[in-house]
Amino acid sequence: MTDKTRVRIAHNAAIFLVFLLLSVLLTWPAVAHLTDRVMGSYPGDNFHFLWELWYVAHSVFDLHKTPFFDPDIFVPYGFDLIKNQDLSPGTVLLFMPLTRLVGEVATYNLLIISSFFLTAYGTFLLAYELWKSRWGAFLAAVSVAFCAYRYTHSGGHLSIVTTQWIPFFFLYLEKTIRRPTVTRGALTGLFYSLCAWATWYYGWTVPIAALLYLLVRVDWRSGREQLSCLFRAGVVAVTISLLLVLPFAIPYALATTSGAMSPRSIGETQSFAASLADYVIPPIQHPVWGSWIAQHWRAGANGQWLSEWQLYLGLLTIALACIGAFKAPRRRMVWSLLVLAFACLLLSLGPTLYITHPKTIPETNLSPLSSIPLPVLLLNKFPPFSFLRAWARMGFFVELSAALLGAGGLSYVMGKLRRRRTVWRPVIGLAITCLALFDLLAIPCGMSPIVGRSVDRWLARQPGRSVIMEFPIPNNGYSGPAMYSTRLTGKRIAMGYASYPPNTRYFPILAAFPSSETLDLLENWGVDYVLVDEKLYQGGSEFWQLWQTWRSLEPAIWESGRLKEVTTLGGIHVYELHGRKIQPVSEELVPNSGFESGTVAEMQGWTRVGHPIIDRSGKEAHGGSSSCSVTASDYLVSNPIPIESGRCYALQLSARRAKSRTALARLQIMWLDALQHPLDPSSTGIRVVEASEQWRSAHGEFLAPVESRYAIIYAVAHSGAVWLDDYSFREVSSACEPSLIAIPNPAVQPPGAKRSRISISWDSHSGAGSHLGVLINGRPETRFSEGAVGMRIFDIETDSRCEFRLYRDTDGAPVKMTIVTSEGIAPLHASPVIFPSRAAPGTTTVSWNMPGQAEADVWVSQDGGPEHLFARGARGSQEAPWIARGSTYEFRLYALLPERQLIGKVAVRETGSSP
Numbered sequence: 006m007t008d009k010t011r012v013r014i015a016h017n018a019a020i021f022l023v024f025l026l027l028s029v030l031l032t033w034p035a036v037a038h039l040t041d042r043v044m045g046s047y048p049g050d051n052f053h054f055l056w057e058l059w060y061v062a063h064s065v066f067d068l069h070k071t072p073f074f075d076p077d078i079f080v081p082y083g084f085d086l087i088k089n090q091d092l093s094p095g096t097v098l099l100f101m102p103l104t105r106l107v108g109e110v111a112t113y114n115l116l117i118i119s120s121f122f123l124t125a126y127g128t129f130l131l132a133y134e135l136w137k138s139r140w141g142a143f144l145a146a147v148s149v150a151f152c153a154y155r156y157t158h159s160g161g162h163l164s165i166v167t168t169q170w171i172p173f174f175f176l177y178l179e180k181t182i183r184r185p186t187v188t189r190g191a192l193t194g195l196f197y198s199l200c201a202w203a204t205w206y207y208g209w210t211v212p213i214a215a216l217l218y219l220l221v222r223v224d225w226r227s228g229r230e231q232l233s234c235l236f237r238a239g240v241v242a243v244t245i246s247l248l249l250v251l252p253f254a255i256p257y258a259l260a261t262t263s264g265a266m267s268p269r270s271i272g273e274t275q276s277f278a279a280s281l282a283d284y285v286i287p288p289i290q291h292p293v294w295g296s297w298i299a300q301h302w303r304a305g306a307n308g309q310w311l312s313e314w315q316l317y318l319g320l321l322t323i324a325l326a327c328i329g330a331f332k333a334p335r336r337r338m339v340w341s342l343l344v345l346a347f348a349c350l351l352l353s354l355g356p357t358l359y360i361t362h363p364k365t366i367p368e369t370n371l372s373p374l375s376s377i378p379l380p381v382l383l384l385n386k387f388p389p390f391s392f393l394r395a396w397a398r399m400g401f402f403v404e405l406s407a408a409l410l411g412a413g414g415l416s417y418v419m420g421k422l423r424r425r426r427t428v429w430r431p432v433i434g435l436a437i438t439c440l441a442l443f444d445l446l447a448i449p450c451g452m453s454p455i456v457g458r459s460v461d462r463w464l465a466r467q468p469g470r471s472v473i474m475e476f477p478i479p480n481n482g483y484s485g486p487a488m489y490s491t492r493l494t495g496k497r498i499a500m501g502y503a504s505y506p507p508n509t510r511y512f513p514i515l516a517a518f519p520s521s522e523t524l525d526l527l528e529n530w531g532v533d534y535v536l537v538d539e540k541l542y543q544g545g546s547e548f549w550q551l552w553q554t555w556r557s558l559e560p561a562i563w564e565s566g567r568l569k570e571v572t573t574l575g576g577i578h579v580y581e582l583h584g585r586k587i588q589p590v591s592e593e594l595v596p597n598s599g600f601e602s603g604t605v606a607e608m609q610g611w612t613r614v615g616h617p618i619i620d621r622s623g624k625e626a627h628g629g630s631s632s633c634s635v636t637a638s639d640y641l642v643s644n645p646i647p648i649e650s651g652r653c654y655a656l657q658l659s660a661r662r663a664k665s666r667t668a669l670a671r672l673q674i675m676w677l678d679a680l681q682h683p684l685d686p687s688s689t690g691i692r693v694v695e696a697s698e699q700w701r702s703a704h705g706e707f708l709a710p711v712e713s714r715y716a717i718i719y720a721v722a723h724s725g726a727v728w729l730d731d732y733s734f735r736e737v738s739s740a741c742e743p744s745l746i747a748i749p750n751p752a753v754q755p756p757g758a759k760r761s762r763i764s765i766s767w768d769s770h771s772g773a774g775s776h777l778g779v780l781i782n783g784r785p786e787t788r789f790s791e792g793a794v795g796m797r798i799f800d801i802e803t804d805s806r807c808e809f810r811l812y813r814d815t816d817g818a819p820v821k822m823t824i825v826t827s828e829g830i831a832p833l834h835a836s837p838v839i840f841p842s843r844a845a846p847g848t849t850t851v852s853w854n855m856p857g858q859a860e861a862d863v864w865v866s867q868d869g870g871p872e873h874l875f876a877r878g879a880r881g882s883q884e885a886p887w888i889a890r891g892s893t894y895e896f897r898l899y900a901l902l903p904e905r906q907l908i909g910k911v912a913v914r915e916t917g918s919s920p
Contacts, residue, residue, distance in 0.1 A: 028121035039111045046451025050161030053485030058109040062101045077497040082507035088260040093164035095202030123169035125150035131176040138416035140434035145412035147442045152404045153288040153317040156447035167203035181238045190238030194245030201250045214402045217348045222341035268391035272371030277395040278355020283316045290447035306364040316400040321441040325414035326407045333413030346406035353399035356382040457493045459574040464494040471533035474499040477546035516549035517748045517764035519565045540576040540882040544852025545830045557749035591736040598732040600631040615639035627659040627700045627730035640721035650713045653741035657704035657733040662696040668725025670696045672705045677715035687774035696727045708741035708770045741770035745811045745821040752827040755856045761827040766796040771813040780808040801827045833898040833909040847888035854880040862899045
């Protein structure tokens with residue numbers, strides 16, 4: 006090894022150590038809390054990745070099974086990490102040994118910290134390769150490693166913040182262009198594979214960026230031998246990439262074709278695209294002017310998706326990039342970076358151009374399109390680009406290009422200073438780099454403690470592997486902490502967190518908790534415990550456009566009769582879910598209910614219609630050795646079964662989807678008179694249920710019409726192909742009392758809204774002639790919905806009174822009525838003060854909710870004294886555990902935009918609270 010080589014290695018090692026030190030300092034206090042906190046200001050996506058790190062290592066090392074599917078998330082469907090674009094091989098799989106050694110919390114923090122100094126070092130080597138200037142390379146390194154894009158994603162997106170392989174990929178791409186060899190081509194392919202392993206966003210966007218770079222960077226007029234060598238190196242790079250990436254790419258491709266993953270809508274793509282202003286707005290976490298930026302530049306619609314929109318390039322970096330664009334040597338290099346920057350900028354802006362962001366519809370995450378179309382509008386029509394939601398992530402390549410051009414600009418400036426032989430040259434270079442770094446700062450890094458809730462510890466002590474459902478869903482059920490709770494409790498959960506939840510179609514039913522439909526669904530999923538967070542409901546909580554408060558929710562829970570409170574811990578009520586009680590009062594009335602008796606030609610007790618398939622191998626059976634596959638045209642009909650009119654009968658079956666991707670089974674009863682003639686078709690009892698991949702039980706209760714003496718049971722599909730088994734038809738003790746329920750009632754009107762919303766559900770236990778009528782403010786009755794059973798959403802205007810009426814037939818009187826009114830909720834609420842003892846201070850829980858607002862503050866004043874900041878955010882709930890006896894505390898809620906405005910206040914004292 007020559008002295009020159011030793012010096013170069015020593016210099017690079019020293020630079021690497023500088024980047025390591027900077028990363029530790031600028032992510033502080035992450036190093037000090039490696040094992041007890043996780044990077045990210047609040048529990049969210051970061052806890053999702055914690056779960057992923059833990060589960061994959063646990064599955065491989067402890068369970069000795071494939072880590073790509075967890076049956077304990079989204080029970081009973083399970084959670085497929087591949088189909089949900091959830092697996093990051095470059096972080097989760099690659100670092101399984103580290104997770105096993107130091108735990109998932111330390112691994113998560115170490116991976117993010119390492120991404121900072123590795124991104125810095127890779128960018129340094131790349132910039133030095135381009136310009137041969139250490140000061141320029143150092144500027145590029147800090148501008149990329151500590152840019153707003155990376156700081157923002159370090160709060161929870163472990164896969165997206167893994168950017169370190171991108172500069173290494175471009176480094177070896179550049180080396181290959183200059184001197185193409187097999188080794189350099191192989192390294193280019195290896196680093197691309199690491200990019201793709203980190204996230205499929207980089208798997209698709211890195212080739213786009215590379216193609217843009219190559220189009221200008223390569224001199225296509227060079228000699229045949231040079232191009233031939235470049236082609237051979239390219240073939241090696243592509244071959245290495247295919248060998249390493251295809252094992253993960255193929256399952257993703259299959260998921261897109263199977264329907265497990267769906268394309269993103271153009272409105273959603275617009276919501277998660279950048280605007281031009283994002284590149285010049287500093288991060289709101291800047292220690293000096295961040296708060297001012299949050300109030301004046303990131304207000305309203307412009308501050309809704311900061312996790313994707315913070316793409317600040319830095320004013321000094323932009324200035325130096327402009328110098329580099331005009332003055333830097335190697336013009337082909339300059340033009341390739343300019344093309345890369347401009348093209349990636351256009352792609353990051355999404356389908357259409359916006360200077361600042363339009364207002365996004367909160368319930369749908371959809372944004373309107375502008376009148377200026379961009380390339381993504383066309384790309385969104387074709388896979389795989391149609392599956393990419395956040396095109397703003399192309400902004401990293403804009404950050405990289407601008408930093409490299411800035412390095413060229415600083416190289417030009419330092420070259421001018423070298424000619425003048427000034428002794429201030431190192432000082433100027435250091436000052437420029439430090440100013441550029443200060444301009445980009447987004448510190449301190451927020452961290453979230455890894456502390457299990459008291460309810461998690463209670464659940465961990467309960468025997469068995471119970472299934473848990475949490476409400477409210479947006480905060481507790483559908484979240485990263487919900488997934489990580491399975492690691493803390495050892496229990497299973499009915500919800501989870503994913504890009505493509507397998508139970509999305511049931512979200513409207515879940516929003517109507519605790520309706521009988523919701524409880525039936527949870528029972529069918531095998532849920533044992535339902536957790537309800539009272540604190541989060543105090544100020545109002547919304548899911549699927551349905552608002553609930555604790556005042557509206559608690560009475561409905563008790564009235565359901567199926568939720569038995571077991572304990573309350575930390576404001577979270579734990580209920581045990583009980584099944585619907587059905588007491589048969591007759592023997593089984595269906596002969597051959599499991600299709601066990603009969604021959605291939607004849608089925609005892611049943612008549613074939615069309616060509617239903619009878620399987621007697623037992624492979625397709627739910628119970629016994631036989632089952633039947635039916636469609637809407639090929640099915641079975643039972644022989645007439647004697648019944649008594651006016652009695653309540655329960656029909657039950659087990660169903661499973663057959664060949665089709667989607668299928669619906671049908672519980673169907675046709676009633677016959679004494680002569681076994683069918684009654685009016687409107688009396689036919691029909692209930693439609695979904696058939697899934699696993700066997701599921703379904704049942705319905707039907708009231709036999711007055712004229713009926715016999716019943717015929719249909720084993721039939723409503724759509725698709727369904728396996729059916731284990732029919733049951735019995736008289737039950739229930740009187741088939743009709744049900745008509747409005748959730749919530751009174752309907753909750755959120756602050757600032759002109760209407761409220763309810764979910765109305767009904768079951769007449771009768772035939773298709775049933776219907777639902779409604780009278781609004783005493784006006785004539787109108788038809789609201791048809792059918793014996795159903796659930797619908799209904800909007801109620803302010804101060805309206807609605808009366809719903811359920812009918813079993815067209816001409817009869819209503820069999821059930823309910824009156825629904827609406828009431829508003831205060832934007833600020835405080836619970837009564839609780840004093841644990843005479844000497845201890847009291848505690849109140851303050852809840853607030855500002856729908857449609859991006860930011861709000863809650864301040865508190867004691868006994869008329871000065872205000873102090875209590876909490877920040879558009880909505881939330883927070884305890885105040887310092888209420889002194891004899892004092893009065895006034896909490897005040899302020900909207901911050903467009904100007905600071907008092908919205909509401911509430912006084913808290915020893916005897917309670919008052920508005």
